Amino acid sequence: MVNDAPEVDVLAGFVPRHRLLRVGQLIAVEGLDGAGKNTLVTGLVERWTASGLQVATFTFPRYGQSATADIASEALHGAHGDLRDSVYAMALLFALDRAGAAADIAAATETSDIVILDRYVASNAAYNAGRLEQDADGEVVRWVADLEFGRFGMPVPDRHVLLGVPAEVAMQRAESRAAADASRARDAYERDSDLQRRVDAVYRQLAEAQWTSPWHRYDGEDVAALADLLTR
Numbered sequence: 281m282v283n284d285a286p287e288v289d290v291l292a293g294f295v296p297r298h299r300l301l302r303v304g305q306l307i308a309v310e311g312l313d314g315a316g317k318n319t320l321v322t323g324l325v326e327r328w329t330a331s332g333l334q335v336a337t338f339t340f341p342r343y344g345q346s347a348t349a350d351i352a353s354e355a356l357h358g359a360h361g362d363l364r365d366s367v368y369a370m371a372l373l374f375a376l377d378r379a380g381a382a383a384d385i386a387a388a389t390e391t392s393d394i395v396i397l398d399r400y401v402a403s404n405a406a407y408n409a410g411r412l413e414q415d416a417d418g419e420v421v422r423w424v425a426d427l428e429f430g431r432f433g434m435p436v437p438d439r440h441v442l443l444g445v446p447a448e449v450a451m452q453r454a455e456s457r458a459a460a461d462a463s464r465a466r467d468a469y470e471r472d473s474d475l476q477r478r479v480d481a482v483y484r485q486l487a488e489a490q491w492t493s494p495w496h497r498y499d500g501e502d503v504a505a506l507a508d509l510l511t512r
């Protein structure tokens with residue numbers, strides 16, 4: 281039988297979702313306190329949701345959902361005796377908080393196009409290397425990776441985004457935020473400007489080394505360009 285109907289390409293303009301983006305792409309957003317992570321994550325979610333993508337977010341530490349996260353925060357605000365003095369104890373609390381979310385993250389990667397993590401394993405690497413005055417290739421960064429990706433089986437992000445605003449700018453923002461909102465009083469890490477500068481240096485080394493996956497530096501200027509870059 282001869283088909284006389286004009287040829288119509290019913291698939292014209294249709295791009296299957298999996299060709300736009302691998303389903304369940306995991307993106308970790310990292311940076312100093314006050315760097316603008318929350319602001320950036322909000323911008324990315326708005327943008328991607330408006331373009332029809334399914335987006336899930338997780339914010340670490342999971343305050344109010346995890347006793348270990350709450351205890352870590354309380355320690356950073358002066359509670360729990362000398363707990364805060366132990367770098368490894370603090371790191372373990374943050375790691376156990378994340379381990380408690382591993383199944384939820386895995387489930388989200390099955391049902392979402394993009395899963396954004398506002399702080400993730402690299403926070404533990406950067407802050408604790410900063411505390412111990414080690415570099416990104418030092419012992420504690422390896423310990424964090426072995427503990428979290430190895431022993432706890434946390435998924436490795438497909439990409440990292442480092443908010444690379446200067447440390448002085450991030451610290452100023454954290455200070456202004458604390459002055460404006462009593463519930464955001466700065467914790468021990470936020471008050472320690474030498475620590476913030478060392479953490480900043482370790483973050484830049486982790487990005488330079490493309491630690492565990494590709495890292496993208498973002499300076500807070502053009503969220504649209506970053507969103508496009510991440511979905512390319």
Ligand SMILES: Nc1ncnc2c1ncn2[C@@H]1O[C@H](COP(=O)(O)OP(=O)(O)O)[C@@H](O)[C@H]1O
Nearest residue numbers: 312313314315316317318319320453454457500
């Ligand atoms: N690009 C920016 N320029 C100026 N202020 C900003 C910018 N991004 C965030 N801020 C402000 O800086 C503070 C810290 O931002 P936030 O997104 O909460 O950072 P983080 O989650 O990294 O701690 C907030 O008060 C926020 O409104």
Ligand SMILES: Cc1cn([C@H]2C[C@H](O)[C@@H](COP(=O)(O)OP(=O)(O)O)O2)c(=O)[nH]c1=O
Nearest residue numbers: 313340341374375399400403404407469470
């Ligand atoms: C998630 C995480 C945070 N931290 C540090 C970074 C911050 O200085 C501190 C608190 O996290 P933060 O995200 O800044 O929470 P808050 O809303 O209280 O400002 O904990 C780690 O050391 N390891 C981790 O794994």
